[in-house]
Amino acid sequence: MSKEFIVYNTLSRKKEVFKPITPGYVGMYVCGPTVYGEAHLGHARPAITFDLLFRYLKSQGNKVRYIRNVTDVGHLVNDADEGEDKIEKKARLEQLEPMEVVQHYTLSYHKNMEQLNTLPPSIEPRATGHMMEQIDAVKKILENGYAYEANGSVYFDVEKYSQDHDYGKLSGRKLEDLLENTRELSGQSEKRNSADFALWKKADKHVLMKWDGPWSEGVPGWHMECTAMSTKYLGQKFDIHGGGSDLKFPHHEAEIAQSVSAYGSESVNYWMHNNLITINGQKMGKSLGNFITLNEMFSGSHDLLEQAYSPMTVRFFMLQAHYRSTLDFSNEALQAAEKGLDRLMKAVELVGKLNASEKSSVDVAKLMDDVYTAMSDDLNTPIALAHLFEGVKWINAIHAGHQTISAQDIEELKSFLNTIVFEVLGLKIEEEAAAGGDEKLGQTIELLLKLRGEAKARKDWDTADQIRDELKAIGVIVKDVKDGFEWELAE
RNA sequence: GGUCGGUUGGCCGAGCGGCUAGGCAGCGGUCUGCAAAACCGCGUACGGCGGUUCGAAUCCGCCACCGACCUCCA
Incomplete structure (x- = not known):
């Protein structure tokens, strides 16, 4: 466009x-x-x-x-x-x-x-x-x-x-x-x-x-x-x-x-x-000695950091502000960015799994136009992201059955999101061991969840909860959806 | 001191004359065996004081506060 x-x-x-x-x-x-x-x-x-x-x-x-x-x-x-x-x-x-x-x-x-x-x-x-x-x-x-x-x-x-x-x-x-x-x-x-x-x-x-x-x-x-x-x-x-x-x-x-x-x-x-990054309202810089190196950000090894922040979290954090505005560093803001990014990326992944309907109740063409208009206005990424989150809302709503989308619009939306999110905004999926990453692990988890499903079917809640809780302790998050389950690895 | 920029809801952050920004957090609800996720709804914010205007967060003036540059800094 x-x-x-x-x-x-x-x-x-x-x-x-x-x-x-x-x-x-x-x-x-x-x-x-x-x-x-x-x-x-x-x-x-x-x-x-x-x-x-x-x-x-x-x-x-x-x-x-x-x-x-x-x-x-x-x-x-x-x-x-x-x-x-x-x-x-x-x-x-x-x-x-x-x-x-x-x-x-x-x-x-x-x-x-x-x-x-x-x-x-x-x-x-x-x-x-x-x-x-x-x-x-x-x-x-x-x-x-x-x-x-x-x-x-x-x-x-x-x-x-x-x-x-x-x-x-x-x-x-x-x-x-x-x-x-x-x-x-x-x-x-x-x-x-x-x-x-x-x-x-x-x-x-x-x-x-x-x-x-x-x-x-x-x-x-x-x-x-x-x-x-x-x-x-x-x-x-x-x-x-x-x-x-x-x-x-x-x-x-x-x-x-x-x-x-x-x-x-x-x-x-x-x-x-x-514009500059500020920390407690002051410019972050070498001469002031109040800077956090990128390696420290990514590993969390700095007194001011409550946790590690991934490179994509940092990138998304910066995209949420306009480049000509100062951007104030804080753990709260970075954590918000981390969660927002996660929501966006999950929705982008979900597009391919949507079920098509006869007609669309959402306007994909308008969304695309809004996003590109924002980008063309001096790279207004905060506005572009605001529109993209509208798309996120749709995708989730379609997935939940509250909205509909045609097969053609699914393709359109998928290709649009791939272009804008990955190629233009330069975000990427960074879970190290995502679902397809380790096939045997995936198969093992699926097996456990299948057994859990059977336990649920006979209303054996203790077994079902035990599997879910122990997987969670290991770092596998289980989410029940209608007619089955989804899972993901915790960070 | 000079020049320039900023002050927006609990936090971050858009908007730049009238229309819900958005994210995160919070509250209520739906769904669910429970949970998580998701969805729906909710907050009526614009530093202060005046002015212009039918109408101002948005324009003008004054004041306050914060910051950047005027050495090196991305």
Whole structure:
């Protein structure tokens, strides 16, 4: 079902009709992780948001090139001259080669992303693999007069840029305000202006991660990699750039300035930003030390967690809120998500078992339209899910004999749910030992339940209840339905 | 201090001028030998004070509180 796609563009602060540069083809670039630590709940938000966008755009018939970078150098601990590279610092503390740190956390990130059922991006470029491209871009900016060299480092000249362009247009900042907020960080004397940012940073002798550049042995500034790599793989003009809202300034603002300075025009048509995960109303983040890693979520090993939450519970939890809203973490909310997801998935499984009637008392076409309309409105997953739960209600009601559905509508609904739930929303069934998982176990349970059925038939309630209770103790939940039984494994 | 955003029923979370959002929890009922599941019904929420309007959670103003960004952060 194809609909006009509406996206909220951070640049215009409005919802806009999405028009790809080349109809049918979409290029999107999303800021990925700096791999110096384990991924936490906060990393899951953009990953899931833009995975959803990727899946949605593909479901609408687009061919999508999705680029998500891995930052493996150049991200300094702070802005001061002695600011150490985050990865190198971690390597020093752990007595590892920086690339060992990179490798370790990249693999860990990939594993977590796979658990969350996010599709791998089309290309996942690394900063260290694109030194030439970054150096070239810095050269261009220098040639065009928007940067200056100082003592082996190169800085972007924000004041100069502001004379010709609007620095701050994305994040709503004014240069005067930025200049007023002078932070007296030591060692910033190289910069002409406190608002200037490094494009190339000369490295100290003892620094391990450094490259031969035209200006010194050093590293590219953090903002450079995205400009260089997005241009390389998507061109100087592309459709969508995404990332966490905390990256708007300075990171994305700097990217815009770099593109304009290097190539003469802005490269991004639609900027999309996911909001942050909060915990007790406060941003969850490394700098605040209040983050929960994904591994901790999945295993329940964190003081704030009352239990483990599965990857799909986390994904569903995030889908229940709009991506531009903050989402507050709490055990209560996660538990609600777990149950809601369970109800949805059970209904999806139940569709195939429904009995067809002559006519439908439910309107499948309207349901489909409602869901796709919600998705097309800036990926409004909470609304889409609300409609899907209407479908859940129908399915259960049909199963209970209160509503009817035609054979054709069953097929329609089944195929629709498979598409929207599994392919677009990216949910999956995650019971490890579901009914078909272990055939012998299934047969054994069925045998016991058959015996229980016979006990019930002769009104031997004690035996019937004993079988049910003891199965429950083992972790098999028995549900009687008319003319038989159903069972499932407890979590 | 500057810029931006938020404050919705027990919890989470949509809505953005009139129409039941939804999930979870709770209450009542149906079904059932009992239970579970499911189904049906129930809550009359929109930070405060004014204003605009026939009508405001939704628009405007003021106030209060919370948060994000302005260093690094998804």
